[in-house]
Amino acid sequence: MAFMNGVAFGQYIPADSAIHALDPRCKILMTLLTMTSIFICETLSALILWGVLLPATIHMSKVPVRAVLRSAKPVIVLIAFTSLLHLFWTPGHEIFRVAFLSVTDKGCVMAVRMGLRLFYLVLYAGLLTLTTSPSELSDGLEAIMRPFGRIGLPSHEIAMMMTIALRFIPTLFEETDRIIKSQMSRGADFESGGLVRRARSYIPVLIPLFVLVFQRADTLASAMEARCYRGGKGRVRMYPLKWGAGENRALAVLALFIAVIVLAERMNFWI
Amino acid sequence: MSLIVKNLSYTYNRGMPTETAALFDISLEVDRGDILSVVGHTGSGKSTLAQHLNGLIIPQSGDVCVDGVAVKAKSRDLRKVRREVGLVFQYPEQQIFAETVEEEIAFGPFNWGFRGEDLHSKVVNALQMIGLDESYLQRSPFTLSGGQKRRLAIASVLSSDPSYIVLDEPTAGLDAKGARDLISILQSRAGCGTGVVHITHDFELALRISTRILILENGRQVSCGTPRDTAELLRKRHVEGLMLPDVLKFSFELKERGFINSIAWDPAELAKIIAGAC
Numbered sequence: 001m002a003f004m005n006g007v008a009f010g011q012y013i014p015a016d017s018a019i020h021a022l023d024p025r026c027k028i029l030m031t032l033l034t035m036t037s038i039f040i041c042e043t044l045s046a047l048i049l050w051g052v053l054l055p056a057t058i059h060m061s062k063v064p065v066r067a068v069l070r071s072a073k074p075v076i077v078l079i080a081f082t083s084l085l086h087l088f089w090t091p092g093h094e095i096f097r098v099a100f101l102s103v104t105d106k107g108c109v110m111a112v113r114m115g116l117r118l119f120y121l122v123l124y125a126g127l128l129t130l131t132t133s134p135s136e137l138s139d140g141l142e143a144i145m146r147p148f149g150r151i152g153l154p155s156h157e158i159a160m161m162m163t164i165a166l167r168f169i170p171t172l173f174e175e176t177d178r179i180i181k182s183q184m185s186r187g188a189d190f191e192s193g194g195l196v197r198r199a200r201s202y203i204p205v206l207i208p209l210f211v212l213v214f215q216r217a218d219t220l221a222s223a224m225e226a227r228c229y230r231g232g233k234g235r236v237r238m239y240p241l242k243w244g245a246g247e248n249r250a251l252a253v254l255a256l257f258i259a260v261i262v263l264a265e266r267m268n269f270w271i
Numbered sequence: 272m273s274l275i276v277k278n279l280s281y282t283y284n285r286g287m288p289t290e291t292a293a294l295f296d297i298s299l300e301v302d303r304g305d306i307l308s309v310v311g312h313t314g315s316g317k318s319t320l321a322q323h324l325n326g327l328i329i330p331q332s333g334d335v336c337v338d339g340v341a342v343k344a345k346s347r348d349l350r351k352v353r354r355e356v357g358l359v360f361q362y363p364e365q366q367i368f369a370e371t372v373e374e375e376i377a378f379g380p381f382n383w384g385f386r387g388e389d390l391h392s393k394v395v396n397a398l399q400m401i402g403l404d405e406s407y408l409q410r411s412p413f414t415l416s417g418g419q420k421r422r423l424a425i426a427s428v429l430s431s432d433p434s435y436i437v438l439d440e441p442t443a444g445l446d447a448k449g450a451r452d453l454i455s456i457l458q459s460r461a462g463c464g465t466g467v468v469h470i471t472h473d474f475e476l477a478l479r480i481s482t483r484i485l486i487l488e489n490g491r492q493v494s495c496g497t498p499r500d501t502a503e504l505l506r507k508r509h510v511e512g513l514m515l516p517d518v519l520k521f522s523f524e525l526k527e528r529g530f531i532n533s534i535a536w537d538p539a540e541l542a543k544i545i546a547g548a549c
Contacts, residue, residue, distance in 0.1 A: 013288060064288065175365075181327045182366040185358040186428060187350070187382030204378065207368035211413075 011071060011126075012133045017062040018246070019131045024140025026247040030254050031128045037258045038120050044109065046261045047116045053257065054123060063130045071126030072119060079118045087111035134166035143241055156232025164220070172213070179208050272338050274301040274324065274356065274435050274466055279333035281319055293319040294490045296333070301483075303434060306457065306467045308477035311487030312512025317470045318361070320487070321439045324468060325356035338434065354383055357433035361440045363424030364417070372398070372415075372423060373408040379431040397430035401456060418449035425456065435466040442471070454480060475516040478502060478536045486510055502534055 014020070019027070038050055058068050072079075092106030129137065142159030149155050180190070183204045190201050281294040294316045301307045311317050322328040323335050326342040326349045335342040337352045357379075360366065369375035376394045385393060395405060401422040407415075412423055421441070428436060438457070442450035458480060461467045471477055477484050477498070484501045486493040488510050494501055505515060506523050519536040522544070526534055531548045535541040 015288065067287075178360055179366055181322065182358070182360045182363065183378075184327065185325055185353055185360075186366075186379040187353065187431065188378075189350075189382065204366075204368045208366050211367075212365060 011067070011130055013063050013067055013130050014133070015062040015131075017060060017131070019057070019061040019127075021246070022250055023241055023243050023247045024132050024136040025143050025241060026243065026250060027128055027132055028137075028140050028144060030250065031124060033254060033258065034124050035121055037261065038117055038124070041261060041265065043265050044113060046265055047113060047120070049257075049261055049264075050120050051116065054120065057124075057127060061127060061131050063127070067130060068123060068126055071130065072122045075118070075122050079115055079122075082118060083111040083115035086114045135163060138163040138166065139237070139239075139241060156235075160232070168216070171216075172209070175212055176205065176209055179205050272303060272434075274338070274468075275334075275336045276300070276320075276323070277334045277336070279320070279323060279330055279335065281316075281323070281328065281331050283319075285331070292490055294323075295492075297485075297487075297492050298333075299483075299485050299492075299495055301435060301466045301468055303466045304461055304464045305482045306461045306469055306480055307483045307485060308481040309468065309470045309485045309487060310472060310474050310477050310513065312472060314489075315487040315512070316490040317472075317487060318439055319490075321358060321437050321468070321470055324435070324437045325358045326352045327358070354431065355434045357428040357431060357436040359425055359428050359436065359438040359441060361443060363428075363441075364420035367412045367420060367424060367427075370411060371409050372403075372412050375412050375423060376427045376430045379427055383431055393430050393432070397426040400429055400460070401426040402452065418445055418452070421445060421449065422453065422456070425453070429460070433465065435468065436460065437468040437470070439470045440472070441469070442473070442476070472512070472514075474513055475519075475536065478516065478519070486513070488512075498536075502536060506534065 034050075038047075041047065041050070055065075058065060087103060087107045087110070088101045090104055090107035090110045092104035094102045094104050095108070096103055132140070138159045141162065142155050145153060145155035145158065184190070188201060188204060190198065192198075193201070276297055276299045279294055279297045280292075282290060282292045284290045297316075297320060299307065309317050309320060319328065323330060323342070325337075326335070329342060329344045337355050340348045340351055340355075342349065342352055367375055369378065373394055376397050377390055380390055380393045394408070398405065398407065403419070403422070403426075412420060415423060425438070425441065436457075441453055441457070445453065454476070457467050457469060469477070469481070478501075479498075481498055483496060484498055485495040486501065493508070493510055494504050496504070502519060505513070505519075506526075516536050518538050518541055519534065522531065522534040522536070522541050525531045525545070531544050533544060535544055
């Protein structure tokens, strides 16, 4: 998939690690917990602690560091922009001025804090998708959402739609890649010309892609019906989710870690 | 003037945990007018090789050279190479996008700079090559039959008059007549001096139509030679996932038992050999 290498999505990297083996529900819960705590923590030192946990977790997951960093690539601009806004627009003691922009002591702290916060959020979330296959992920989400079925949330249908969408992303990438290549073989040029011309040059890619997507959707619907798919009621799982001692341990470790951070913040140990 | 591949190797996702080697040390040469068949099982690297031949994949090691122009990364010659080597992907009818047959066939030559009367004559020419008449020009390609769509897609590559044409499993999914029509198009193209690289897993077909046959097994080149040499080689060596024609296997058996001296894959030829031996 030479032309699609830059896009990391559905980026699961299989490996034999303790994190890969965890129940997806556990991993989703842990990610949610981590993200919430990162959001509510106030001090720089708490963020530094989260920053210590991150490489440790990456090491445990046996996912290459490069792959983890790549998952943050699309939001780097957003993070930089947010940091800059905080740097210039936080009131406080002025350190120096560039024209009408003043940089304050608090601004510096805020900029670093916001930048790190967003960066961690993306990386921890990235770790979840890197270590959990799409099907495990939607199984886990379905199980977590099931209680909301009482208030009318169609958790199975949502999970099924997610599974199908995720399942087809790589396929569609491959097909897009092939169509792009076959139009390139016929001399199509996607690189030169102005914006309008370049956008127009993608028409010979988009039309065949749409045709394919509709055909695939049709075939898939028939295949599901042929196998008597009638929604989630009474369905059993091929791979039942298992919550065991390992999951409890993982949650306990995370809870302790968060407790330490919260305590430390409360007791004003650090800045 | 020929299409030359020398010591080509390629690995997908180099440096990632998902790294997979696709090609090891492949060498081949196609002259204009030749039909080279590349035969191998699914996943043997046939399609990866095909994409090297017109610069869609840049060689990681080894060389691909088209009429003296080497395929290199970021080279301006890449477009020149694509102009000279037409590539027909598997299920090429999936690339069809235009509203009319004419527009579809004209896409290639238009991109290479042909306009007006030149363009039109190229379109009509290509349409004739695939055995359709001018009444099809204004029809929507999506209304054609499966076999016609396949041929249209091939016409849309032939219309640029490439010196070489590479086809990835062109007969996949066609019925016997559709496949036969298509093969005769390839043979007549070769007859007109186009170099044809035909990728297939149908060894019987390869024996029948090729000047040379390249056999791939797990990305490695088993042999590259005339159909006769290749058949002779396969008498002694097993190749993974390769189905030998029954007639050929029968002639192997006969030769093994000393009834005949030469082998054949064509029923009539084998009958003649047997008759001569009796």
